[in-house]
Amino acid sequence: MAQRATGRARFGQAVPGLAVNMADAPAARLDASAPAAAPAPQTRAQGSGSTQSATPSTAWLGSRLALGLLIALICVVPFVLVLIISLGNKIEGAGWEWGLSLANYSRFFFGIGWPETVSTLYAQKLFYSLYFAVLASLIAVLVAFPFTYLLTRLSRRAQAGWLILLLSSVSLSEVFVVMGWDVLLSNRSGLPMVFRETGLTAWLKGNGGLDLLREWGLASPRNIRFKTSAFATVTTMVYLVFPYAVILLYPALSRIDPAMMEAARTMGARPLMVIRTVVLPAVRVPVIGAVLLLFVFLLGAYVAITVFAAPAQQTLTVSIYDSIRGQTINAPFGAAQAVVLLVTAALFLGASSLIAKRSGL
Amino acid sequence: MTRLGRVYFGFCIVMLLLPIIVVCGAALNGGRSMLFPPQDPTLDRFVEFFVTEEVWVTSLRNSLIIAFGSATLATLIAWPLAFDLWRRGARLSRILAGAGAMPFVLPPIVFGVGLGFLWSFTGGLGNIGAGILSHAALFLALPVVTISIGLQSIDRSHLDAAATMGATERVTFRSVILPQTLPYTASGFFFVLVLSFNEFIVIFFVSASSYATVTLQIFNSLRNGFTPTMAVGAITFILTSIVVFAAISRFGDLPRLMGADQSRSD
Numbered sequence: 001m002a003q004r005a006t007g008r009a010r011f012g013q014a015v016p017g018l019a020v021n022m023a024d025a026p027a028a029r030l031d032a033s034a035p036a037a038a039p040a041p042q043t044r045a046q047g048s049g050s051t052q053s054a055t056p057s058t059a060w061l062g063s064r065l066a067l068g069l070l071i072a073l074i075c076v077v078p079f080v081l082v083l084i085i086s087l088g089n090k091i092e093g094a095g096w097e098w099g100l101s102l103a104n105y106s107r108f109f110f111g112i113g114w115p116e117t118v119s120t121l122y123a124q125k126l127f128y129s130l131y132f133a134v135l136a137s138l139i140a141v142l143v144a145f146p147f148t149y150l151l152t153r154l155s156r157r158a159q160a161g162w163l164i165l166l167l168s169s170v171s172l173s174e175v176f177v178v179m180g181w182d183v184l185l186s187n188r189s190g191l192p193m194v195f196r197e198t199g200l201t202a203w204l205k206g207n208g209g210l211d212l213l214r215e216w217g218l219a220s221p222r223n224i225r226f227k228t229s230a231f232a233t234v235t236t237m238v239y240l241v242f243p244y245a246v247i248l249l250y251p252a253l254s255r256i257d258p259a260m261m262e263a264a265r266t267m268g269a270r271p272l273m274v275i276r277t278v279v280l281p282a283v284r285v286p287v288i289g290a291v292l293l294l295f296v297f298l299l300g301a302y303v304a305i306t307v308f309a310a311p312a313q314q315t316l317t318v319s320i321y322d323s324i325r326g327q328t329i330n331a332p333f334g335a336a337q338a339v340v341l342l343v344t345a346a347l348f349l350g351a352s353s354l355i356a357k358r359s360g361l
Numbered sequence: 362m363t364r365l366g367r368v369y370f371g372f373c374i375v376m377l378l379l380p381i382i383v384v385c386g387a388a389l390n391g392g393r394s395m396l397f398p399p400q401d402p403t404l405d406r407f408v409e410f411f412v413t414e415e416v417w418v419t420s421l422r423n424s425l426i427i428a429f430g431s432a433t434l435a436t437l438i439a440w441p442l443a444f445d446l447w448r449r450g451a452r453l454s455r456i457l458a459g460a461g462a463m464p465f466v467l468p469p470i471v472f473g474v475g476l477g478f479l480w481s482f483t484g485g486l487g488n489i490g491a492g493i494l495s496h497a498a499l500f501l502a503l504p505v506v507t508i509s510i511g512l513q514s515i516d517r518s519h520l521d522a523a524a525t526m527g528a529t530e531r532v533t534f535r536s537v538i539l540p541q542t543l544p545y546t547a548s549g550f551f552f553v554l555v556l557s558f559n560e561f562i563v564i565f566f567v568s569a570s571s572y573a574t575v576t577l578q579i580f581n582s583l584r585n586g587f588t589p590t591m592a593v594g595a596i597t598f599i600l601t602s603i604v605v606f607a608a609i610s611r612f613g614d615l616p617r618l619m620g621a622d623q624s625r626s627d
Contacts, residue, residue, distance in 0.1 A: 063441070064441070064445070067438065067441055067442065067457070068453070068457055070438065071438070071442075071457055071460055071461050071498075071501075072460065073479075074476075074479075074494055074495070074497070074498035075460050075461050075463055075464050075498050075501065076460050076463065077475075077479055078464075078472055078474075078475025078476045078478065078479050079463065079467075079471070079472070079475050080475075081475050081478040081479055081482075082471060082474055082475040082478065085478060143373070146366075146369055147369065147370060147373045150366050150369065150370045151370070152621075156616060156621075159616050159621070160610045160615045160616055162374075163606075163610070163615050163616065163619060164603060164606040164607050164610055164615070165374075165377070165603070166377075167602070167606045168599060168602035168603045168606055169377060169381070169599075169602075171552075171555045171556050171559055171602050172381075172559060172598065172599055172602065173558075173559035173560070173561060173576045173598065174561075175561060175576055175579045175580050175583070176384065176559075176576075176579075176594075176595040176598060176599070177380060179380075179384055179395075179579075179587045179591065179592065179595055180379070180380025180381060180383050180384045180595075181380055182395070182587060183380075183383045183384065183387050183395050183396075183397050183587075184379065184380060184383055184397075186395070188394075188396060189395075189396050189397040189398075190383070190397060239376070239377075239380065242373075242377070243377070247619060250619050250620060250621065251619065251620030251621065254616070254620070254621040255621075271363075293466075296466065296467075296468070299468050300468035300469050300470055300471075300562070302470065302562060303580065303583065306583065307583070317468070317470050320470055320471075320474065321470065324474055324477065324566070325565075325566070331478075334474065335474065335478075338470065338471040338474050338475075339471075341468055341470070341471055342467060342468065342471045345466075345467050345468050345471075346467070349466060349467075
């Protein structure tokens with residue numbers, strides 16, 4: 001009986017912790033930072049009578065140890081291996097050996113002939129990784145912001161319907177997305193065909209518009225042409241993350257109180273004024289956070305780059321692939337490139353969590 | 362919604378649907394090239410994908426095995442992790458949850474390269490079980506998040522009532538906690554299922570060309586261009602996603618899962 005009473009008391013203690021969790025619940029959303037529960041006191045193994053003894057506790061410890069080891073093995077060890085192997089050396093024609101040299105990194109930033117000659121080939125690939133990811137994530141958030149705002153003003157039922165579509169397209173594989181845009185932008189069907197058939201191409205030829213497009217790399221002498229171009233690459237990448245952007249902005253925008261906007265409206269603020277003074281201050285942090293997360297996501301884009309980007313504008317993901325499994329096999333150098341990509345991504349993720357923490361979210 | 366708002370919303374939806382519609386159309390092509398609108402429309406490509414072409418039938422089966430396997434495994438690993446986080450919130454649980462989220466948030470190609478090394482040392486390279494384990498690790502963060510949201514949404518008065526009436530920890534778990542979190546557990550399972558279907562970079566590195574999933578098969582033949590049979594794969598996958606997410610929305614509260622405000626319930 002005494003034990004049962006203790007059990008109840010412990011459960012009672014747990015409640016304040018739970019209350020905090022409940023208050024936090026709406027803020028939890030689909031990103032990795034969500035499972036940060038408030039500390040709750042230990043409440044386990046407080047059963048009534050003799051049904052529970054010391055054995056479950058040992059079993060419990062054992063199971064948690066196994067869980068921890070499994071997670072360490074499959075989630076952490078792969079990254080550690082990449083880090084260690086990046087310090088190794090390639091053996092001509094026979095794979096690679098362990099080592100402790102920074103040669104792969106100096107090759108990455110200064111070229112293989114350094115210090116005699118300097119080549120920035122791989123640094124350029126890093127630059128294009130950043131360039132495409134920055135451009136596409138900014139555009140995606142700009143386009144998604146008004147869309148998400150309009151979405152949150154719909155009825156709950158309608159919201160669920162559009163969320164199904166958005167989730168389906170956010171989980172759609174990059175190969176399928178690129179497949180769709182490949183047809184839309186290919187020379188034989190899609191947009192170039194529409195231009196030709198509707199006479200727009202002829203009209204552009206007449207007024208010199210086609211020459212302008214050729215300067216931008218968007219036309220051949222005979223018709224407009226999107227493969228390969230930065231335009232097609234960025235468009236596809238924006239499409240790739242647009243639903244993701246909506247999902248990231250959705251919690252913040254859905255929590256804006258309509259009553260506040262109504263109040264602003266009745267006091268005579270115009271719609272744009274309402275957006276500037278009520279909506280934007282409330283969402284500044286989630287917007288910055290969304291740009292950073294989309295950016296990190298896009299650093300990993302592969303198919304969009306290989307299909308749509310010009311050979312001189314290929315990114316780090318493509319050259320990592322080539323070093324590990326492609327034509328120029330060199331596992332340690334591939335690992336070094338992967339580490340550079342990893343560090344870049346980690347820096348931006350760190351920045352995004354810092355911004356979230358600073359603003360008390 | 363103002364008229365301008367309606368036009369903008371419609372424009373975004375059209376842009377979202379356009380590539381999907383084009384792919385669906387391209388699947389009907391009679392020839393081998395992806396033309397839109399399709400030429401000599403036929404349903405032969407569907408027969409090829411599901412019945413006659415060995416490559417696609419095998420890779421569809423592999424996709425299913427890996428997706429269901431990794432979704433089950435990820436949910437099983439995520440449950441104790443999320444439960445410990447909710448119950449104790451000990452630092453160790455948080456570190457574990459953070460470690461489990463790493464593969465999901467960092468570029469998949471880096472994780473894929475690392476897993477390739479790991480499995481080549483442990484002899485799992487090219488083994489489909491290693492593929493299942495790899496995808497479970499990659500998507501572990503999703504069930505952890507959905508189950509955590511579910512645990513946080515448990516009505517605390519139910520826990521109080523159970524405790525007052527002298528229910529043991531085990532009984533409370535079975536009669537209160539488990540039923541109330543079931544929809545969220547299922548959501549986590551299905552998120553992993555759908556994402557595993559569509560993933561190809563990690564599987565590319567861990568399969569070592571000894572087996573292929575549908576997306577990997579398409580990825581491998583990328584240099585030869587897309588074909589209408591691949592478009593059938595695309596249709597299958599997008600339809601699967603829509604059905605799964607519609608089911609999640611039917612059995613669970615999708616806007617809530619996505620973090621919508623709870624006070625607005627219209």
